Amino acid sequence: HEASNPKSLSNDIIVDLHVDHLNNLWIGTFYGGLNFFDGKIFKHYKHNPNDPRSISDNRVWCVYEDRDYNIWVGTLGGGLDLFDREKNIFYHYKAGQVNSVHSNYIINIIEDKDKNIWIGTAEGLDVLDKKTGRFINYVHEEANPNSLSNNNITTLKEDSYGNIWIGTREGLNKYNRQKNNFLVIRQPLYNLPDNAIMAILEDSRHNLWISTMNGITNMIIHNRDTEKETYIFRNYDEADGLQGREFNVNSAIQTKFGELIFGGSNGYNLFVPEMIKENKRIPEVIITDLKIMNESVKVNEKIHGRVILKNSVSITKEVVLKYSENMFSIEFTAFNYFHAEKNMFKYILEGFNNEWIYTDGKTRKATYTNLDPGKYTFRVLASNNDGYWNTNGASLTIIIQPPFWRTNFAIILYILTIAGILLLLRAFIIEKERIKYKVHQQKLESEKQHEIDNQKLKIITNISHEFKTPLTLILAALENVQRDSRLSNQKINYQVIFRNAKRLLNLVNQLLDFRKLSAKSMELNLSLGDIVDFIKSVSESFIDLAEKKNISFEFKTNTDELYTFFDHDKIEKVIFNLLSNAYKFTPENGKVAVEINSIISENINVSSKDAANNNWIEIKVKDTGIGISPDKHEKIFEEFFQDIPPDTITNHGTGIGLAMVKEYITLHGGSIKVESEPEKGSCFIILLPVIREMSEDVDEEQKETETEEITDNDNISISTPLVLLVEDNDEFRSYLKDSLKKHYKIEEAQNGKIAWKMMLDNLPDLVVSDIMMPVMDGIELCKKIKSDRRTSQIPVILLTAKSTISEKIEGYETGADDYITKPFSFEILESRIFNLIQQRKKLLDNLRRQIEIKPSDIEITSVDEKLIFKTISIIEKNMSNPDFSVEELSRDIGMSRVNLYKKLVSLTGKTPIEFIRTIRLKRAAQLLEKSQLSVSEIAYQVGFNNPKYFARYFKDEFKILPSQYAKNAKDKDKI
Numbered sequence: 001h002e003a004s005n006p007k008s009l010s011n012d013i014i015v016d017l018h019v020d021h022l023n024n025l026w027i028g029t030f031y032g033g034l035n036f037f038d039g040k041i042f043k044h045y046k047h048n049p050n051d052p053r054s055i056s057d058n059r060v061w062c063v064y065e066d067r068d069y070n071i072w073v074g075t076l077g078g079g080l081d082l083f084d085r086e087k088n089i090f091y092h093y094k095a096g097q098v099n100s101v102h103s104n105y106i107i108n109i110i111e112d113k114d115k116n117i118w119i120g121t122a123e124g125l126d127v128l129d130k131k132t133g134r135f136i137n138y139v140h141e142e143a144n145p146n147s148l149s150n151n152n153i154t155t156l157k158e159d160s161y162g163n164i165w166i167g168t169r170e171g172l173n174k175y176n177r178q179k180n181n182f183l184v185i186r187q188p189l190y191n192l193p194d195n196a197i198m199a200i201l202e203d204s205r206h207n208l209w210i211s212t213m214n215g216i217t218n219m220i221i222h223n224r225d226t227e228k229e230t231y232i233f234r235n236y237d238e239a240d241g242l243q244g245r246e247f248n249v250n251s252a253i254q255t256k257f258g259e260l261i262f263g264g265s266n267g268y269n270l271f272v273p274e275m276i277k278e279n280k281r282i283p284e285v286i287i288t289d290l291k292i293m294n295e296s297v298k299v300n301e302k303i304h305g306r307v308i309l310k311n312s313v314s315i316t317k318e319v320v321l322k323y324s325e326n327m328f329s330i331e332f333t334a335f336n337y338f339h340a341e342k343n344m345f346k347y348i349l350e351g352f353n354n355e356w357i358y359t360d361g362k363t364r365k366a367t368y369t370n371l372d373p374g375k376y377t378f379r380v381l382a383s384n385n386d387g388y389w390n391t392n393g394a395s396l397t398i399i400i401q402p403p404f405w406r407t408n409f410a411i412i413l414y415i416l417t418i419a420g421i422l423l424l425l426r427a428f429i430i431e432k433e434r435i436k437y438k439v440h441q442q443k444l445e446s447e448k449q450h451e452i453d454n455q456k457l458k459i460i461t462n463i464s465h466e467f468k469t470p471l472t473l474i475l476a477a478l479e480n481v482q483r484d485s486r487l488s489n490q491k492i493n494y495q496v497i498f499r500n501a502k503r504l505l506n507l508v509n510q511l512l513d514f515r516k517l518s519a520k521s522m523e524l525n526l527s528l529g530d531i532v533d534f535i536k537s538v539s540e541s542f543i544d545l546a547e548k549k550n551i552s553f554e555f556k557t558n559t560d561e562l563y564t565f566f567d568h569d570k571i572e573k574v575i576f577n578l579l580s581n582a583y584k585f586t587p588e589n590g591k592v593a594v595e596i597n598s599i600i601s602e603n604i605n606v607s608s609k610d611a612a613n614n615n616w617i618e619i620k621v622k623d624t625g626i627g628i629s630p631d632k633h634e635k636i637f638e639e640f641f642q643d644i645p646p647d648t649i650t651n652h653g654t655g656i657g658l659a660m661v662k663e664y665i666t667l668h669g670g671s672i673k674v675e676s677e678p679e680k681g682s683c684f685i686i687l688l689p690v691i692r693e694m695s696e697d698v699d700e701e702q703k704e705t706e707t708e709e710i711t712d713n714d715n716i717s718i719s720t721p722l723v724l725l726v727e728d729n730d731e732f733r734s735y736l737k738d739s740l741k742k743h744y745k746i747e748e749a750q751n752g753k754i755a756w757k758m759m760l761d762n763l764p765d766l767v768v769s770d771i772m773m774p775v776m777d778g779i780e781l782c783k784k785i786k787s788d789r790r791t792s793q794i795p796v797i798l799l800t801a802k803s804t805i806s807e808k809i810e811g812y813e814t815g816a817d818d819y820i821t822k823p824f825s826f827e828i829l830e831s832r833i834f835n836l837i838q839q840r841k842k843l844l845d846n847l848r849r850q851i852e853i854k855p856s857d858i859e860i861t862s863v864d865e866k867l868i869f870k871t872i873s874i875i876e877k878n879m880s881n882p883d884f885s886v887e888e889l890s891r892d893i894g895m896s897r898v899n900l901y902k903k904l905v906s907l908t909g910k911t912p913i914e915f916i917r918t919i920r921l922k923r924a925a926q927l928l929e930k931s932q933l934s935v936s937e938i939a940y941q942v943g944f945n946n947p948k949y950f951a952r953y954f955k956d957e958f959k960i961l962p963s964q965y966a967k968n969a970k971d972k973d974k975i
Contacts (some may be wrong), residue, residue: 001031006044007041007042008042008960009027009032009035009042009679010029010032010033010035010042010044010046010561010806011028011029011030011032011033012029012032013029013030013031013611014027014028015028015029015030015060015062015445016028016060016061016063016250017059017063018063018064018065020065020069020071021065021069023039024036024037024039025037025038025039025069025945026063026065027042027063027872028060028061028062028063028073029058030059030060031058031059032044032058032060032469032519033046033047033055033058033060034046034055034063034083035043036507039081045083045090046058046799047078047325050805051901052092053089053090054089054090054604055073055075055078055081055090056073056075056079056081056090056092056094057076057077057078057079057879058075059075059076059077060073060074060075061074061075061076061106061107062074062108062109062250064109064110064111066111066115066117066772067115068115069085069112070082070083071083071085072109072117073090073106074106074108074109074119075102075104075106076106077104077105077775078092078094078098078107079092079093079094079095079101079103080092080093080094080100080101080103080106080109080119082189086151093135095553095574096794097670099133099134099135101121101126101135102121102123102124102134103118103121103122103123103126104122104137105121105122105123106119106120106121106157106248107116107120107122107153107154108120108153108154108155108156108250109156109248110156110157110158111158112158112162112164113162114130115130115157116128116129116130117130118156118158118164120153120154120155120156120166121151121153122151123139123151123154124137124138124139124140124151124153124168125137125138125139125148125153125367128137129325134205135698136653138182139150139151139310140769141653143703145184146179146181146183146184146436146453147181147182148166148168148173148182148184149168149170149171149172149173149182149184149186149195149579149746150168150170150171151168151170152168152169152170152250153166153168153248154167154196154197154198154199154250155166155167155198155200155249156200157201157202157208158198159208160202160206160305161206161225163175163225164184165200165208165224167197167198167199169195169196169197170186170195170196171182171185171186171187171192171195171197172185172192172197172200172210172219173185176664181920185231185491187358188231188357188358189355189358190231190358191217191235191344191358191387192210192212192217192233192235193212193214193215193216193233193235193237194212194214194215194216195212196211196212196213196214196975197210197211197212197251198210198211198212198247198248198249198250198251198252199211199248199250199251199252199255199262200252200260201249201252201254201256201260202254203258203260203273203924204258204273204274204275205221205273206221206224207221207273208221209260209262210272211247211251211252211262212247213245213246213247214237214243214245214246214651215237215245216234216235216236216242216247216262216269217233217234217236218233218234218276219231219232219233219452220232220233220235220677221233226709231377232387232389232559233387233510234278234385234386235342235388235459235819239339239341241269242264242266242269243264243266243268243269244264244266244267244268244551246264246265247263247264247618247729248263248264248265248394249262249264251263251268252483254614257272257385258273258274258295259271259272260272260273262806269404276429277339277386278386279336279339279384279385279386280386280388281336281338281384282384282386282388282389283334283335283336283343283382283383283384283390283526284334284335284382284390285332285333285345285380285381285382285390285393285394286312286332286333286335287312287313287314287330287331287332287396287874288310288313288314288331288332288395289313289329289330289379289382289746290309290313290329290330290331290581291328291329291330291331292308292321292325292328292899293325293327294329297309297313297314299311303325304322304324304828306324308320308321310885313396314394315729315732316396317395317396317397318396318397318398318399319396319397319398319399319401320399320401321398321399321401322401323373323400323401323402323403323406325370325400326368326370326371326372326400327336327367327369327370328367328368328398329365329366329368330365330366330378330380330396330552331364331365331368332345332347332364332365332366332380332394333762334361334382334383334386334390335386336382336385336770338384338385339384340361340858341360341361341362341382342360342361342385342386343360343361343382343383343384343385344358344359344360344361344382344383344387345358345359345361345380345381345382346358346359346362346380346381346382346385346487347359347366347378347379347380348370348378348379349366349376349378350376350377350378350951351369351374351375351376351377351381352376354615356381366378366380371400371405372400372403373400373402374399374400374878375397375398375399375719376397376398376400377396377397378395378396378397379393379394379395380393380394380395381393384795389802395446395782401819419939436903440485440728441691442516449838458481458933463594473635476812479496486686491709495544496544499917512756522569524565524570524668524945525567525569525827526691527565527566527567527568528561528563528564528565528566528567528772529563529564529566529568530560530561530562531562531563531566531571531596531688532557532560532596533561533616534562534568534571534572535571535575535596535619536555536557536594538572538576538579539553539555539575540555540582542579542580542592542897545583546583546592549588549590549776550587550588550589551583551586551588551589551590551591551592552590552591553591553592553593553594554591554593554594555593555594555596556593556594556595556596556597557596557597558596558597558598559596559597559598561598562598562617562690564617564688564692565669565692566688566691567664567667567668568669570664571664571668573660573661573664574661574664574665575594575619575621576687577658577660577661577794578621578623578661578684578743579592579655580621580657581657581658582621582623582625583623583684585623585625585626585682586623586625586681587625587626590623590624590625590681591622591623591624592621592622592623592624593620593621593622593623594619594621594622595618595619595620595622596616596617596619596620596622597617597618597620598615598617598690598923599616599617599618600614600615600616601614601616613617615690615692616687616688616689616690617687617688617689618686618687619686619688619714620683620684620685620686621683621684621686622681622682622683622684623683624681625679625681625684626678626679627677627678627679627680627681627682628674628675628677628678629677629678629680630675630676633673633674633676636658636674637658637659637662637672639659643684646743648701654829665688666691667684668688669688669689670686670687670689671686671687672684672685672686672687672690673685673888674779676700692735705800706810706910708799711742720743720744720745721744721745721765721766721832721837722745722746722747722762722763722765722766723740723745723746723747723765723766723768724746724747724749724754724755724758724759724764724765724766724767724768725737725740725747725748725749725768725769726747726748726749726750726751726752726767726769726770726773726778726781727748727750727768727769727770727773727799728750728751728772728774729770730750730768730775733748733750736768736829740830740833743830743834744765744833747762747764747839748915750771750773751775751776752769752773752775752776752777752778752780752781752784752939753775754775754778755767755769755781756776756781756784757786758783759789759791759794760790760896760899761898763790763791763794763899763902763903764794764797765793765794765795765835765837765840766796766797766833766840767781767785767795767796767797768797768829768833768835769781769796769797769798769799770783770798770799770800771798771800771811772800773801776796778799778800779798779810779811779814781798782798782811782814782816783814783815785815786814787815789864789866789867790899792864793820793840793864793896794840795815795817795836795839795840795907796816796817796818796838796911797817797818797819797829797832797833798811798816798819798820799820799829800819800821800909810811818832818836818837820832867893867903867907868907868908870893870917871889871893872919873906874889874892874893875889875915875916875919875920876919876923878943879919879920879923879943880940880941880942880943881942881943882943882944882945884916884943886913886916888901889912889916890912897912900912902950917953918945918957921942921953921954921957921958922957923956924938924939924942924950924954924962926959926964927942928962928965928969929965929966929969935947935950935962935963935966937952938950940960949960951963
């Protein structure tokens with residue numbers, strides 16, 4: 001290169017030379033571009049950033065002319081170029097383009113017999129198919145052993161048989177045209193000097209000469225292109241006269257005289273393959289040593305009390321080793337002393353290895369560890385320095401004895417042991433089946449007896465049912481008579497009749513409840529109430545009986561009121577039974593008392609997790625009657641147990657009352673006991689937990705009795721509905737939260753002002769609010785909810801102690817969806833919450849079906865539809881703006897992004913970004929039907945940056961490509 005001479009070489013760093021069919025020389029330089037030399041002057045082709053038809057990069061790595069006289073140029077970073085001689089321009093093939101190479105770093109280019117162009121790159125192999133004009137790509141695949149050995153291609157070669165050989169940094173590859181895959185040739189399976197292939201040449205005998213980073217090898221091919229094709233490698237290094245072991249990439253050429261030249265870092269080597277003499281003497285191979293645990297075994301040496309080798313290991317045919325001696329080494333050698341360091345060996349342990357293992361003359365040892373017991377045969381073959389193999393080799397049979405626990409004697413012992421265990425197991429199973437059959441027979445007899453008892457009980461129950469109707473009619477008539485009667489004496493008599501008729505009805509109900517207890521179907525129906533006042537009113541219903549028998553009655557309590565959750569019906573029956581027995585077994589002039597105490601104790605031996613802060617209520621029913629003997633204190637609570645009463649007691653009872661009492665108390669999580677002695681009266685003591693809030697267990701128990709729509713509440717949807725509770729009473733709000741949290745996500749607020757702020761931050765699915773609250777009451781909160789478009793769709797339930805018609809009307813006029821007066825049953829509240837959420841869900845589903853997301857075509861009938869219309873209008877104004885975002889949409893509407901997201905999802909089922917895309921796609925469909933614009937123009941007009949993405953989303957929406965959609969529309973217009 002002469003800087004002052006523009007017709008000289010452009011750069012002194014020459015990477016590739018190629019002579020074309022006109023004997024012109026093409027020179028690839030590093031950072032100097034491409035040079036053309038016609039024997040007189042140099043013509044330069046360099047990259048010009050302002051000329052897209054100039055060469056793609058000045059780092060030219062390879063130049064190749066195909067049989068059609070096309071000049072192909074491979075660059076480092078600019079991809080593949082095709083030079084047009086007539087137009088003096090370059091066509092580019094770059095990575096990332098359609099139908100192109102997949103790497104911009106081109107290492108080598110060749111043409112095969114079918115005129116296909118093979119391009120080796122830094123990231124795999126590309127083939128330009130001459131017939132189709134398409135590029136085919138081959139890369140290394142970890143899971144595919146028949147893929148390329150490595151993606152870094154170093155050299156390409158087509159041999160005289162049309163086979164393509166690919167050199168890589170990790171081995172040699174042969175392309176199989178029939179199977180369209182590769183045979184990988186590399187160490188250690190093949191005797192290559194190194195896996196880094198630098199260049200490949202073919203000699204006149206059609207064998208390959210391959211330069212590597214560790215010398216040159218002569219690859220001799222036998223049984224070419226058959227299933228039995230094999231390779232022999234003769235390796236050469238400095239000892240054979242090479243300039244060094246390291247050679248350069250693609251630095252090789254064959255002269256017209258058949259000489260091969262390979263260039264390396266220290267010069268080049270030139271030789272004629274036919275003049276290299278071969279050593280054809282086949283070496284003998286023998287085994288020289290046997291080592292156990294890294295110690296050589298000598299002839300007649302005792303190891304572990306026995307002799308392993310009686311003769312030299314080189315003539316021994318078989319050795320026997322114990323299981324503990326299964327780590328051993330075998331050494332071997334070959335009788336070839338000409339370049340002995342180039343002797344090669346391959347060995348295999350039959351019964352353990354499936355393939356031969358190759359090693360060189362420096363490592364003549366095979367080591368095996370932890371072999372299983374069995375019979376193995378070690379075989380070793382050797383070759384001389386020129387690759388002539390001794391095919392007979394040497395062999396040694398090795399038998400490793402099993403440990404005791406794997407001997408035949410041990411196996412027989414195992415079989416006998418297992419047989420004994422099986423016999424014992426059989427005897428055990430037979431005995432178990434006999435006991436099982438006996439138990440089954442007893443169970444059948446018990447079930448038969450139980451069925452008879454059930455039939456008897458069923459008959460009694462049916463009769464009791466028949467009693468209920470006339471008793472109900474009698475009670476209804478008595479109520480009317482009492483109301484119409486004006487004489488005080490008559491009213492007193494009517495009241496006595498009424499109380500006793502009601503008592504009779506209670507007895508009938510008690511009998512029916514006992515039937516439920518027997519069927520294990522008794523359930524609690526808890527509600528909040530003053531248990532002190534309740535028990536007092538039940539007790540006072542027996543005053544007429546007390547007066548009749550001249551029995552004094554006393555009611556005492558240490559608390560005026562005590563609110564707790566309890567089953568009113570069942571506690572009434574408990575007190576009714578105990579007082580009935582007290583009055584029955586107490587003689588005239590006796591005493592009956594009911595005492596209620598509120599106690600706090602941690603030492604009460606009753607398991608109840610519902611007791612609030614260890615609060616309990618103690619109920620005592622005392623009398624001065626005949627008493628009960630201590631040995632019967634437990635039995636009286638058993639079904640049908642009856643003590644023998646004195647002759648003065650004519651009504652003996654049924655024996656089911658106290659059994660039911662104990663069952664009712666147990667259902668409440670309480671306990672009952674009796675303190676009594678004969679002739680000293682009795683005292684029944686009941687302990688009940690004070691339940692401030694509904695417990696999980698009780699709540700679950702009640703849920704099982706609800707309707708199917710409440711029971712299935714957990715499965716309403718994947719996302720749990722959010723309920724906002726607004727109540728200034730902390731205790732009542734906490735009770736509602738604990739009762740509802742199993743089926744809903746709960747948020748709490750102390751007043752309407754706090755609730756309104758929480759609603760705007762996190763839109764709930766339903767609001768339950770008290771009316772009487774400080775700061776902002778429930779009426780004002782409901783008005784705000786129903787008048788704001790962000791929250792207008794949310795159902796509201798109002799709770800209040802006000803129950804007049806005018807007050808209810810006021811609540812409904814604010815837009816409340818339901819109005820519940822206190823006190824109320826929790827089951828009713830839960831059912832209404834569930835139903836309102838379901839109704840809202842169905843309403844929104846209908847709304848979604850009615851509202852079609854379509855540009856400029858919606859009728860306005862509600863706040864929600866007005867919001868949809870405004871949203872569509874804003875999107876239409878920004879239709880062609882590809883950067884229009886959800887943030888801008890929410891800002892133009894006047895809502896936060898979170899509120900807009902929830903509102904659109906609840907009304908349309910689409911997120912804001914999906915909503916925007918749908919409007920754009922439907923506008924695109926209108927344009928495709930009515931305009932003459934192209935698909936790309938329409939894509940940009942409706943706000944898509946990339947027509948490719950537009951086509952994909954359009955197909956997702958309409959199940960058809962936009963071009964086909966437009967064609968169908970035009971065909972329809974023609975019809």
